[in-house]
Amino acid sequence: MNDVFLADCRARLAFDLMANTWNPVVLWALRDGALRPAELRRRLGGISTKVLTETVRRLEFNGLVSRRDCGRTAKVEYSLTDLGVSLLEPIEAFGEWAFRHGDDVMAAQDKTAQLRELA
Numbered sequence: 001m002n003d004v005f006l007a008d009c010r011a012r013l014a015f016d017l018m019a020n021t022w023n024p025v026v027l028w029a030l031r032d033g034a035l036r037p038a039e040l041r042r043r044l045g046g047i048s049t050k051v052l053t054e055t056v057r058r059l060e061f062n063g064l065v066s067r068r069d070c071g072r073t074a075k076v077e078y079s080l081t082d083l084g085v086s087l088l089e090p091i092e093a094f095g096e097w098a099f100r101h102g103d104d105v106m107a108a109q110d111k112t113a114q115l116r117e118l119a
Helices: 010-019 022-029 037-044 049-061 082-086 088-118
Strands: 065-069 076-080
Touching: 010 022, 010 088, 022 037, 022 049, 022 088, 037 049, 037 076, 049 065, 076 082, 082 088
Parallel strands: none
Antiparallel strands: 065 076
């Protein structure tokens, strides 16, 4: 039997990449092309400079984002690599699932919270 969820398997690696809240959000924000950090931060909203820096470094480490120096100035821009682009379809599918079933998940959470209050 093939156990696809072992700690050292590739499926687990993919799940770990998506487990960080900002990883898929940053990848999705870069889908239309390269952005400088300030532009990326404005597009995302609600992310600190520190967290954005940590996220793009993590994505770069994993080969999903590339960092390019923009000439002599200290400016950089980030863009998706081919590997990063290949992850957009699963991110979109997950987003569609969330759109279709988000209300169901929230209803289940509310029901569970109410039951706990009664206990």
